[in-house]
Amino acid sequence: xxxxxxxxxxxxxxxxxxxxxxxxxxxxxxxxxxxxxxxxxxxxxxxxxxxxxxxxxxxxxxxxxxxxxxxxxxxxxxxxxxxxxxxxxxxxxxxxxxxxxxxxxxxxxxxxxxxxxxxxxxxxxxxxxxxxxxxxxxxxxxxxxxxxxxxxxxxxxxxxxxxxxxxxxxxxxxxxxxxxxxxxxxxxxxxxxxxxxxxxxxxxxxxxxxxxxxxxxxxxxxxxxxxxxxxxxxxxxxxxxxxxxxxxxxxxxxxxxxxxxxxxxx
Amino acid sequence: xxxxxxxxxxxxxxxxxxxxxxxxxxxxxxxxxxxxxxxxxxxxxxxxxxxxxxxxxxxxxxxxxxxxxxxxxxxxxxxxxxxxxxxxxxxxxxxxxxxxxxxxxxxxxxxxxxxxxxxxxxxxxxxxxxxxxxxxxxxxxxxxxxxxxxxxxxxxxxxxxxxxxxxxxxxxxxxxxxxxx
Numbered sequence: 001x002x003x004x005x006x007x008x009x010x011x012x013x014x015x016x017x018x019x020x021x022x023x024x025x026x027x028x029x030x031x032x033x034x035x036x037x038x039x040x041x042x043x044x045x046x047x048x049x050x051x052x053x054x055x056x057x058x059x060x061x062x063x064x065x066x067x068x069x070x071x072x073x074x075x076x077x078x079x080x081x082x083x084x085x086x087x088x089x090x091x092x093x094x095x096x097x098x099x100x101x102x103x104x105x106x107x108x109x110x111x112x113x114x115x116x117x118x119x120x121x122x123x124x125x126x127x128x129x130x131x132x133x134x135x136x137x138x139x140x141x142x143x144x145x146x147x148x149x150x151x152x153x154x155x156x157x158x159x160x161x162x163x164x165x166x167x168x169x170x171x172x173x174x175x176x177x178x179x180x181x182x183x184x185x186x187x188x189x190x191x192x193x194x195x196x197x198x199x200x201x202x203x204x205x206x207x208x209x210x211x212x213x214x215x216x217x218x219x220x221x222x223x224x225x226x227x228x229x230x231x232x233x234x235x236x237x238x239x240x241x242x243x244x245x246x247x248x249x250x251x252x253x254x255x256x257x258x259x260x261x262x263x264x265x266x
Numbered sequence: 267x268x269x270x271x272x273x274x275x276x277x278x279x280x281x282x283x284x285x286x287x288x289x290x291x292x293x294x295x296x297x298x299x300x301x302x303x304x305x306x307x308x309x310x311x312x313x314x315x316x317x318x319x320x321x322x323x324x325x326x327x328x329x330x331x332x333x334x335x336x337x338x339x340x341x342x343x344x345x346x347x348x349x350x351x352x353x354x355x356x357x358x359x360x361x362x363x364x365x366x367x368x369x370x371x372x373x374x375x376x377x378x379x380x381x382x383x384x385x386x387x388x389x390x391x392x393x394x395x396x397x398x399x400x401x402x403x404x405x406x407x408x409x410x411x412x413x414x415x416x417x418x419x420x421x422x423x424x425x426x427x428x429x430x431x432x433x434x435x436x437x438x439x440x441x442x443x444x445x446x447x
Contacts, residue, residue, distance in 0.1 A: 165273045172267045173290040183290065187277045265277040 055234045060241060063234035070223075075242050077219040078139075082201075082208035082246070085143020089204065090197060093148045097155030101181055111156060118149040122207070126214040139211025139219065146207030147200040154196020158189025191261040198258050201250035209243055268333040270345040272325040274317040280304070280328045281313040287335040303331040306365055323354040330362070334369060341373040348378065356414070359385060363411055380429045385417060392432050402432045 038057060043049075045056025064071065096114075100107045122142065129138045129145075162184055170180050212221020220243050227236035274283045284303055288295040304313055307327040317325055326346055333341055347355040359382060366373070377383050383390045384406055392402035404425065408416055416422055 165269055165271045166275065168269065169267075169273045170290065173287055175290045179290050179292075183286070184275070187275070 053231075053233050055237060059234050060237040064238040064241065067235060067238060071220075071239060071242050074218065074220045074223055074239070075246060078205070078208050078212065078221070078243065079246055081139040081211065081219060082143050082204040082250075085140040085208055085211075086147050086197075086200060086204035086250075088140065089144035089147030090151050090200065092144065093151035094155055094193070096152055097159060098181075100156055101159050101185060102177060107156075111152070114149050114152050117145065122146075122210050126210065129211070130214050135215050135217070138214055139208040139216055139221070142211035143204040143207035146203040150200045150203055151193070151196045154193050154199075155189065158192035158196075159185045161192060162188045187265050190265045191258065194254065194258045194261045198251055198254035201254060202247040205243055205247045205250070267338075267342040268326075268329045268344065268346045270348050272317070272322075272329040274325055274328055274332075276317050279314045279316050280309055280320065280324075283317070283328055284332045284335055287332055291336060293336075299335065299337075303334055306334075306368060307331045308361065321354075322350050323358055326350060326358060327361070330365070334365070334371070337369075338371065341371045343373060343375045345376050345378065347382070355379075355382070360414070362386065367411065380426045380433065381417065384422060384426050384429065385412060390429060392429060402429070404429065 041057045043056075045054055045059065048054070096110055100110050125142065125145065126138070129141045133141050159181075166184055166188075170184055175183070208219070209221045209224065212219040213225060216222060220239050223239045224236060227233070227239065275286065278286065281300060281304065284300050285295045288300075304310060307330060309324060309327055309331070312320065312324065317328070320328065326349075330343070330346065333343070347358050350358065363386070375383075375386055377386075387406050390402075390404045390406060391400050392404075393399065394401040406425065408422070
């Protein structure tokens with residue numbers, strides 16, 4: 001899945017670099033899309049087309065600057081939880097991927113287990129995690145679990161993405177599993193893994209917020225729960241927007257890193 | 267061994283691609299050897315360039331240098347110039363001869379170009395399709411070093427014509443035609 005995405009975006013990249021005009025066109029389309037989105041939000045909110053639960057964007061932004069200090073401190077907590085979960089999930093997934101390279105028999109079994117874990121609804125995992133970990137740790141654990149699957153898929157796909165002709169070369173040169181891994185599979189996989197890490201950022205943020213949902217005292221999650229129950233819609237949306245911005249920032253940062261990795265190892 | 271597709275690692279520069287053979291063989295990289303190979307294939311100044319910044323011919327030269335790195339007894343070249351344009355291909359034919367002068371190594375070159383085969387080889391083996399067997403062996407008597415003028419003389423053409431006929435008659439053997447009908 002990630003491999004296909006990578007190939008597709010690589011092709012898009014080449015076509016964009018053929019002319020700055022095409023790039024400007026694409027950027028223009030993006031900006032136009034954003035404007036349409038913002039205007040539609042505002043209009044729907046003002047006219048209450050979907051009821052009071054959908055406030056106009058300006059109201060949400062007003063609310064945001066009013067509650068800035070509490071939202072920012074909640075954001076800091078969620079960022080920390082999502083960050084720790086992202087790092088732990090990534091490391092575990094990477095290690096699993098490496099183990100799968102060296103222990104052949106584990107290769108398919110590992111992915112099967114990951115798929116099963118990934119298809120358990122988070123709602124079901126939450127209570128289990130809370131009974132295992134303290135409430136403050138549950139968000140990180142849930143973030144880590146959310147990250148694990150995407151990164152594991154990216155890692156195993158990456159290690160298997162070597163070109164046949166390079167495999168032949170390493171066979172001819174008499175490379176062992178370790179040399180092959182270090183000098184061929186790891187460099188081949190790097191851009192794909194970074195691509196996976198990019199996709200894992202929103203998963204980590206979502207995991208952290210859902211983890212908070214199950215009774216964590218701090219972070220964006222509790223604010224979401226409280227505002228939803230009290231029907232304080234502007235603050236609910238302001239909080240949601242904060243979470244989205246966090247996701248997008250992390251995603252953008254890793255998109256840059258991915259670009260660099262593709263440039264260096266592609 | 268050099269492949270049809272150059273098989274260079276895109277994240278390594280020319281120098282490191284050549285040195286890769288030493289590293290995988292767990293030997294110390296022989297810097298002098300790598301340097302002399304770079305000179306041999308005429309890539310001085312491009313040691314730090316990565317494959318995507320090299321032309322097709324240059325990539326193939328790096329691939330040949332890499333194949334020569336560990337001083338093999340036999341050099342296997344699987345259609346090394348197949349993906350190059352005709353002009354570059356002819357130039358590299360000549361360059362490969364120059365390389366043989368300095369590093370005389372027995373070379374097995376697989377090619378679809380009869381001209382290339384006659385121009386390069388001491389002995390040409392024609393392989394038959396299905397089953398792949400040697401159907402014809404021809405000694406090529408021309409002295410070395412050979413230059414481009416060789417391709418103009420009648421003897422050269424007589425030989426290539428012979429080999430073309432040998433290839434053409436087996437290209438569509440009667441039994442294959444029978445299978446198709």
